[in-house]
Amino acid sequence: MAAVNDIVLIYFEDIPVSFARIESIIPDARKDWYHIKLLMLNIPLQVVTWILKDDYINGDEFQMNGQKMKLEKVESPGDDLPKKKLQRTPDKKVAKAMGAKKKTPSKIISFPDLKNKNESNPG
Numbered sequence: 001m002a003a004v005n006d007i008v009l010i011y012f013e014d015i016p017v018s019f020a021r022i023e024s025i026i027p028d029a030r031k032d033w034y035h036i037k038l039l040m041l042n043i044p045l046q047v048v049t050w051i052l053k054d055d056y057i058n059g060d061e062f063q064m065n066g067q068k069m070k071l072e073k074v075e076s077p078g079d080d081l082p083k084k085k086l087q088r089t090p091d092k093k094v095a096k097a098m099g100a101k102k103k104t105p106s107k108i109i110s111f112p113d114l115k116n117k118n119e120s121n122p123g
Helices: 091-097 111-120
Strands: 007-012 015-027 033-040 046-053 062-064 067-073
Touching: 046 062
Parallel strands: none
Antiparallel strands: 007 015, 007 067, 015 033, 033 046, 062 067
């Protein structure tokens, strides 16, 4: 069964629509049913609680308001992905490609100093 902190992909009518993290799984009064709290990983963040059978938490299709739904646990591909050697482009070539004429030193701005400056010079 999917567990707390697992990431699941939510399907709506066989179309993947959102990722969610399982925040908690609490048994319901009915046998094999659970209150599953999900943190929906989209903007804005939203927490929802669904009451689902353990089979549904494990990936079986279910109906919600007459619509087909499914949860699929997301497995990290880990280190099995082929590693490509990154080619570093020299900074001069990058600057030329971006249309930069001359490299100027960056200036670091302290946020507290900027806030104090703005407060002393309103408007």
